[in-house]
Amino acid sequence: MAFWPTKYDDSRRRRTPPLPTPVPAQVPARTPAETTTISGPPRGVAEARTALRLAQLLRGTITPLRGDTVLEILEPHRPRLVPKPVNPLPALVGKPQGQMVDALLRPIGQIVTDVLLPGVRDHLIDRLVAGRTDHEDSLPGAVDLAEAMRALVGRMRGAGKGHLQAVVAAIGADARATADALTRDSRPIDVGGIDRLARALLRFEVRRMALEALGGAGALQDVIYQSRRLARYSLRRATEAIEGFVADRGLKTLHASLATLAQADGLIVIALRNLDDQEETKEESGPFVEPADRKAMNDWLSAAWRLSDTLFDLVGKAAAGGELDDLLFAALLRQLRSLHHFCADLTHVGRPAAVDTLKQRLVDRCDALARLTGERLVEALLAKPADPALARRLLARGRLLAQLLYDMNRDEAVEELAMHLVMASEALAHNG
Numbered sequence: 001m002a003f004w005p006t007k008y009d010d011s012r013r014r015r016t017p018p019l020p021t022p023v024p025a026q027v028p029a030r031t032p033a034e035t036t037t038i039s040g041p042p043r044g045v046a047e048a049r050t051a052l053r054l055a056q057l058l059r060g061t062i063t064p065l066r067g068d069t070v071l072e073i074l075e076p077h078r079p080r081l082v083p084k085p086v087n088p089l090p091a092l093v094g095k096p097q098g099q100m101v102d103a104l105l106r107p108i109g110q111i112v113t114d115v116l117l118p119g120v121r122d123h124l125i126d127r128l129v130a131g132r133t134d135h136e137d138s139l140p141g142a143v144d145l146a147e148a149m150r151a152l153v154g155r156m157r158g159a160g161k162g163h164l165q166a167v168v169a170a171i172g173a174d175a176r177a178t179a180d181a182l183t184r185d186s187r188p189i190d191v192g193g194i195d196r197l198a199r200a201l202l203r204f205e206v207r208r209m210a211l212e213a214l215g216g217a218g219a220l221q222d223v224i225y226q227s228r229r230l231a232r233y234s235l236r237r238a239t240e241a242i243e244g245f246v247a248d249r250g251l252k253t254l255h256a257s258l259a260t261l262a263q264a265d266g267l268i269v270i271a272l273r274n275l276d277d278q279e280e281t282k283e284e285s286g287p288f289v290e291p292a293d294r295k296a297m298n299d300w301l302s303a304a305w306r307l308s309d310t311l312f313d314l315v316g317k318a319a320a321g322g323e324l325d326d327l328l329f330a331a332l333l334r335q336l337r338s339l340h341h342f343c344a345d346l347t348h349v350g351r352p353a354a355v356d357t358l359k360q361r362l363v364d365r366c367d368a369l370a371r372l373t374g375e376r377l378v379e380a381l382l383a384k385p386a387d388p389a390l391a392r393r394l395l396a397r398g399r400l401l402a403q404l405l406y407d408m409n410r411d412e413a414v415e416e417l418a419m420h421l422v423m424a425s426e427a428l429a430h431n432g
Contacts, residue, residue, distance in 0.1 A: 042126030050116060054148075058152075064087060067089040089103065113156060121167050124210070125171075128142060128167075143206070143209045146213035183233045196266075197233075204273075208224065231273040238270070239296075246310050264338040264341045264342050298354075311332050321390050326396060337404055370398075370405055371416070373397060380394060381427050
């Protein structure tokens with residue numbers, strides 16, 4: 001299993017400082033799974049830190065001095081009616097390590113099983129299920145804490161295992177509920193919709209790692225299944241959104257397509273999860289059977305290819321001087337930029353060859369569009385009589401194309417187009 005960070009496109013920083021993010025007029029309704037998140041810090045922060053430290057101390061060489069440290073960190077958690085433990089290790093110097101550990105655990109066992117492990121249980125459930133966090137105070141890593149919990153239960157010969165099992169059960173139930181709620185959502189993709197699905201998949205990654213650390217094999221398999229199911233669903237939703245614009249090219253479908261591709265970072269996360277699923281399962285395929293994970297990816301790439309055809313058809317006519325609203329032209333170029341960003345940053349050993357083919361096709365056709373725009377711009381200025389209105393329209397579109405080529409690292413094509421743009425701008429200024 002691979003774990004990957006969300007990628008961010010920093011190409012715009014090469015040119016100008018980022019613009020402030022506009023505040024949306026309406027906040028999209030939250031899914032049932034998202035409404036379960038509870039604000040506020042998680043419970044058991046102190047117990048979690050102590051448990052992590054205790055597990056680290058018990059892994060090392062046990063000495064009387066280390067025994068004093070163990071008793072010291074546990075003292076704040078000792079129930080009032082529990083006698084203060086005494087360090088038994090000074091009398092056991094020279095004894096085997098296992099014997100010394102057992103001797104140390106006897107006086108502290110009740111504190112561990114009755115205070116620390118319940119606190120760790122509540123802390124992990126709040127973190128991994130309720131989604132609680134504390135942004136002002138660094139928290140111990142959830143996966144490290146899960147490993148510490150399992151280690152302590154092992155040290156205690158299984159005492160407190162019920163608390164560990166409670167965490168495993170809660171994570172498994174939450175994974176099923178989250179996947180059910182998200183996959184039942186049939187609303188059109190809106191701004192942030194793909195990113196919400198990507199964040200949900202990243203949370204599944206944390207669940208998987210925590211369950212691996214806790215040893216919850218049964219729940220782990222269920223979480224893996226739910227994660228695969230959600231990744232396929234997410235790709236299908238993205239595919240539906242861009243297929244809609246290919247089909248009718250209306251404003252409503254354009255909005256859905258723009259909203260989907262604007263979230264290219266989220267699409268990359270979803271695609272990476274799908275490719276990991278394909279690599280992990282190694283499903284057999286035949287002439288009449290295509291594995292579900294592979295089919296979801298192939299359907300998405302096929303839709304992306306058809307969308308590129310549609311975009312180049314519309315942009316090509318506009319680049320040649322055809323009538324098209326400038327805002328719509330810019331929106332279409334943003335989709336081409338997002339498609340290229342997706343192909344360029346989808347770094348995975350199992351990425352389909354179609355990704356590289358689509359990337360090269362985007363580059364080649366954008367280069368051709370730039371040449372066409374430059375030629376038409378010169379023709380508009382040299383025509384008898386000259387057509388300054390057409391030249392100004394082409395000049396504005398050429399600048400947008402140059403920006404796109406720059407984002408795609410097509411420096412030579414940018415320079416060639418820039419020469420035409422500079423000459424056209426000077427000619428228009430000279431002629432008034």
